[in-house]
Amino acid sequence: MYGEIGNxxxxxxxxxxxxxxxxxxxxxxVRAVTREVRDLDKDVGTILxxxxxxxxxxxxxxxxxxxxxxxxxxxxxxxxxxxYHRVRSDKLEEMCWGGVDVLERQQQQQTSKPGGEGATTLxxxxxxxxLSPEEEEYVRQYSDLLAxxxxxxxxxxxxxxxxxxxxxxxxxRVLKDAGEIQTxxxxxxxxxxxxxxxxxxxxxxxxxxxYLQRLG
Amino acid sequence: MxxxxxxxxxxxxxxxxxxxxxxxQSLTRSFVAERTCPELLPYPSxxxxxxxxxxxxxxxxxxxxxxxxxxxxxxxxIILQTELERVRFLVRGLVRGRIAKIDAHPLHILNLxxxxxxxxxxxxxxxxLTTHQALLxxxxxxxxxxxxxxxxxxxxxxxxxxxMVDKPDEDRAVxxxxxxxxxxxxxxxxxxxxxxxxGDVSVVRWSAIRAWVLGGDVELI
Numbered sequence: 001m002y003g004e005i006g007n008x009x010x011x012x013x014x015x016x017x018x019x020x021x022x023x024x025x026x027x028x029x030v031r032a033v034t035r036e037v038r039d040l041d042k043d044v045g046t047i048l049x050x051x052x053x054x055x056x057x058x059x060x061x062x063x064x065x066x067x068x069x070x071x072x073x074x075x076x077x078x079x080x081x082x083x084y085h086r087v088r089s090d091k092l093e094e095m096c097w098g099g100v101d102v103l104e105r106q107q108q109q110q111t112s113k114p115g116g117e118g119a120t121t122l123x124x125x126x127x128x129x130x131l132s133p134e135e136e137e138y139v140r141q142y143s144d145l146l147a148x149x150x151x152x153x154x155x156x157x158x159x160x161x162x163x164x165x166x167x168x169x170x171x172x173r174v175l176k177d178a179g180e181i182q183t184x185x186x187x188x189x190x191x192x193x194x195x196x197x198x199x200x201x202x203x204x205x206x207x208x209x210x211y212l213q214r215l216g
Numbered sequence: 217m218x219x220x221x222x223x224x225x226x227x228x229x230x231x232x233x234x235x236x237x238x239x240x241q242s243l244t245r246s247f248v249a250e251r252t253c254p255e256l257l258p259y260p261s262x263x264x265x266x267x268x269x270x271x272x273x274x275x276x277x278x279x280x281x282x283x284x285x286x287x288x289x290x291x292x293x294i295i296l297q298t299e300l301e302r303v304r305f306l307v308r309g310l311v312r313g314r315i316a317k318i319d320a321h322p323l324h325i326l327n328l329x330x331x332x333x334x335x336x337x338x339x340x341x342x343x344x345l346t347t348h349q350a351l352l353x354x355x356x357x358x359x360x361x362x363x364x365x366x367x368x369x370x371x372x373x374x375x376x377x378x379x380m381v382d383k384p385d386e387d388r389a390v391x392x393x394x395x396x397x398x399x400x401x402x403x404x405x406x407x408x409x410x411x412x413x414x415g416d417v418s419v420v421r422w423s424a425i426r427a428w429v430l431g432g433d434v435e436l437i
Binding site for chain 1: 294298301302304305309311319343348351355359360361
């Protein structure tokens with residue numbers, strides 16, 4: 001039926017909104033919807049062909065109705081596709097702002113899959129990335145754009161925490177070895193399971209990346 | 217040494233602190249306004265320039281005293297740094313709020329900017345908007361749109377009864393506080409009329425109160 005696959009895409013997008021990760025890109029569905037649109041457009045062409053440009057809807061109500069349905073289906077499919085891609089690209093942008101390296105994570109997921117353990121997070125198709133090639137390209141370019149925009153705010157880290165700062169110094173516990181960091185009070189070596197009392201601004205990035213955990 | 221000595225050393229040097237104080241107040245005000253208003257507000261360029269300049273000065277001051285071990289300056293440094301973090305938070309929240317709105321309604325905002333409100337965006341925001349929009353449309357067209365019939369490839373189509381250009385909901389209710397008497401406010405479409413006097417707090421449609429907020433007679437809270 002017309003529009004059925006489009007509907008599935010939108011449902012998928014709706015589900016995506018409440019997920020932490022990005023589900024697999026539905027290449028086949030996107031292609032099927034696009035094909036449907038092209039077929040509908042062809043149908044419109046064949047229906048209109050015998051009239052040779054002089055079609056009058058009021059004399060041919062049945063044909064006019066068929067045309068209207070075709071047109072509405074095409075538009076609806078377009079909206080579904082746009083919504084699907086927009087939800088996904090919004091999600092990707094959010095990851096870029098949150099400092100998650102999307103592409104790197106993709107590679108990790110791909111490499112961890114043959115081992116069997118990491119395959120549980122994604123759909124049935126084990127050996128493909130959950131991003132389409134176009135989306136990977138988009139992430140790359142958006143990160144560049146973001147970096148360029150951020151670069152103009154030299155004294156403010158735009159990707160920093162959006163929680164109002166309460167204390168200048170916080171207690172953190174190290175979850176993963178993060179090496180040595182430089183602060184204005186000297187350098188600290190972050191080894192796993194150790195605890196520090198440090199300036200929030202110095203370690204915010206490391207907390208976001210999951211190296212440190214904030215205590216208290 | 218008592219507490220007043222300490223306070224005195226914190227307050228010094230006596231720069232034009234009056235301007236600073238009102239800057240902080242207006243920064244807080246635009247932060248709140250930008251985050252509660254459904255529409256994008258004009259870019260406060262003069263204010264942000266002053267604030268960024270002040271931040272730069274504070275960072276320099278802090279760096280100068282960084283090696284100081286004297287507990288008195290140390291305490292002062294902690295206060296300065298805490299303040300700095302807070303101001304940074306305000307600016308960050310303001311800028312991020314604006315970016316979020318720009319991302320939500322790019323074509324609508326771009327249209328307003330080019331036709332009627334050249335102060336709506338800063339040059340860098342304009343660049344961000346256009347680049348982001350170009351990225352999006354090339355992403356869409358690479359993914360599926362290029363295979364569509366030519367008549368259906370546009371992203372700003374208004375035919376078929378549905379406009380593709382998304383607009384913010386201008387009739388959303390906002391909380392406002394009246395700073396100066398504004399007299400009668402008329403809410404269009406409902407026939408409601410009411411008086412707003414200084415200090416009044418009300419919940420009003422944004423479209424009805426917009427003119428006074430932009431004029432500074434009423435603030436969003």
